[in-house]
Amino acid sequence: MTDIQQTVYVVEDDEAVRDSLELLLKSDGKQVKTYESANAFLRDYSDKMAGCIVLDIRMPGMDGMELQKKLNEKHSILPIIFVTGHGDVPMAVDAMKEGAVDFIQKPYREEALLEKIEAALKQDLEQRKSLEEKQEIIRRVKSLTPREREIMDRMIAGQANKVIAIELEISQRTVEIHRSRVMHKMGTHSLAHLVRMVLSVKDLID
Numbered sequence: 001m002t003d004i005q006q007t008v009y010v011v012e013d014d015e016a017v018r019d020s021l022e023l024l025l026k027s028d029g030k031q032v033k034t035y036e037s038a039n040a041f042l043r044d045y046s047d048k049m050a051g052c053i054v055l056d057i058r059m060p061g062m063d064g065m066e067l068q069k070k071l072n073e074k075h076s077i078l079p080i081i082f083v084t085g086h087g088d089v090p091m092a093v094d095a096m097k098e099g100a101v102d103f104i105q106k107p108y109r110e111e112a113l114l115e116k117i118e119a120a121l122k123q124d125l126e127q128r129k130s131l132e133e134k135q136e137i138i139r140r141v142k143s144l145t146p147r148e149r150e151i152m153d154r155m156i157a158g159q160a161n162k163v164i165a166i167e168l169e170i171s172q173r174t175v176e177i178h179r180s181r182v183m184h185k186m187g188t189h190s191l192a193h194l195v196r197m198v199l200s201v202k203d204l205i206d
Helices: 015-027 038-044 064-073 086-097 110-142 146-156 161-168 172-186 191-200
Strands: 007-011 032-035 051-056 080-084 102-105
Touching: 007 015, 007 038, 015 032, 015 110, 032 038, 038 064, 051 064, 051 110, 064 080, 064 086, 080 086, 080 110, 086 102, 102 110, 110 172, 110 191, 146 161, 146 172, 146 191, 161 172, 172 191
Parallel strands: 007 032, 007 051, 051 080, 080 102
Antiparallel strands: none
């Protein structure tokens, strides 16, 4: 897996809170970037961003939940931790239904927030690793010739070489050659592993 530089993105309209969060996170060795509004973050947003977002749920202009909706529309996978006031808990629960990973109520213990951030960063890494693996499998599938892809699909369906040869009206030896090339290009020696790989990206390659 390529080396990923993770950042904690703090979106908070209160300057004092924003500054204290930045200080806390930097003292814990985290890379931090702060934003005074949801719009400011959205202008800066890129799908190359890795890490997590610490997001105030109530802000003037675009609030935290509106930003979450905008990020969902962009298919962002950045984990979101909402910071809420006491009366915002029902909103935070709704936000988690929309994909937020956690929320924390003000006033919060610094240790509790850091623990939630660590969990979110771990989730982000795991998601990116899985995404990278899927992209590599898709790249390998696309490297197959149309005939190799046809043979692979039949292999995955459980067809024996003899059956494939009869249905495609080619020799069994030709099937064996194509099968060997498929396994080589897909980087596996196991049919079971090949099946698992292709099924993991089925929705992305069909």
